[in-house]
Amino acid sequence: RKEVEQDPGPFNVPEGATVAFNCTYSNSASQSFFWYRQDCRKEPKLLMSVYSSGNEDGRFTAQLNRASQYISLLIRDSKLSDSATYLCVGKNTGNQFYFGTGTSLTVIP
């Protein structure tokens, strides 16, 4: 079983819509979590860390549910520029990061 699993999508949503991605992780010892954004043929870029209490950054909200071992990302008021692949990442107490395969989002005008 993969350490981190995501629905690959694609998610096609109209501008202004709210969209949510979920990600599950298998290692209950995983300590920290992140969401990255990857544009086509570019490197992944950190979108936000996911804190235990949940955190918000503008239109983006991240949640962590340790009991059910899942992480979520909510994007409100979607913009065309939000179109990208979103990667869920977990990290254990060591030095390794575990990447999901990504969820593809296309925001349609």
Add this chain to the structure above:
Amino acid sequence: SQTIHQWPATLVQPVGSPLSLECTVEGTSNPNLYWYRQAAGRGLQLLFYSVGIGQISSEVPQNLSASRPQDRQFILSSKKLLLSDSGFYLCAWSVRRVLGYNEQFFGPGTRLTVL
């Protein structure tokens, strides 16, 4: 601020040829360093990581090797490339901290095509 450089940006190599990709980090000391490969339409595969000079951990046995000759320099090599080595090679760094939120930051990547 910290920056991470990779070169070359694009590379086309024949099967059986050698490979050397370089990554350097500026603005930080004692970083953890990582090499990933991303095949077309696929997720990131961790190849190697390093917690210090000369210390390399290999995640996937294959015809690639890595070296860290200096604190902020990480090199990916191969003596003979295979067709399956084609992909997008990404170097990343993170602060060396066992606990807590040590995010990873990626370089711009090298797109390798083996023909």
